[in-house]
Amino acid sequence: MVQNGQITFYSSPYSPFTHRVRIALDQAEADYTDYVIDFSNKPSWYAEKVNPVGKVPAITYGGPKSTPENPTPESAKINESLVILELLADLFPEANLLPSDPVLRAQARLFINVFETKVFDGFKDFLFMYVKGSDKTLLESLEVLQARLPPNGFAVGPEWTNADSAVAPFLVRMDLMLRHDVGRYPQEEGAAVLEAFRGARFARLAKYIDDILQSPVFKATWDEETNLKLIKLNPVTQRT
DSSP states (O other), X not given: OOOOSOEEEEEOSSOHHHHHHHHHHHHTTOOEEEEEOOTTSOOHHHHHHTOTTOOSOEEEESSSOOOTTSOOTTSEEEESHXXXXXXXXXXXXXXXXXXXXXXXXXXXXXXXXXXXXXXXXXXXXXXXXXXXXXXXXXXXXXXXXXXXXXXXXXXXXSSOOHXXXXXXXXXXXXXXXXXXXXXXXXXXXXXXXXXXXXXXXXXXXXXXXXXXXXXXXXXXXXXXXXXXXXXXXXXXXXXX
């Protein structure tokens, strides 16, 4: 696919937000430089030169090729994972990161919106913070997301799109953490959520996650064993 400018991708091996972007970059067969930001020793130049917020992911696009530590003033600095997904869909239209059909494009964006506005808070509150009652909130929000899935295939049909790239890193990590009893939630609540999640109530969502795990697009970016180790080491997943 034709690429008109350099791309430098600032990432982290743990972050599901950077995972979103990595999937889309690989699906687009983009030529990019991957630079991992070490948050235990975050370089001072990163916030100054790339992302003032200091978070990942971020990309630089365009301008003369340079080292990641010294992006050129001519390059565009773009942060926020969902914004980057939209940019990549525009930069690589042949990759079909978003459907060409306008209705399906709208449905893809609505699927992402449901995850962002309904599911993400439950995901965070139950697995990483543990807010009382978040087990119910998480399950109810997953039902809303499940209701938007077509009978078969991915988020908006048989082809993988940005809607899947946006949601898959979180759903797969949630399933992984529940199966291995990792997270801030009380153990008995985790077992109950996992039982519900793997039951008839969520049969379509469970099939969707299985399809994600079997998809070549996702498999190329996912190492379950490594991610489980990273998640277990993260202080925010450890019970107090």
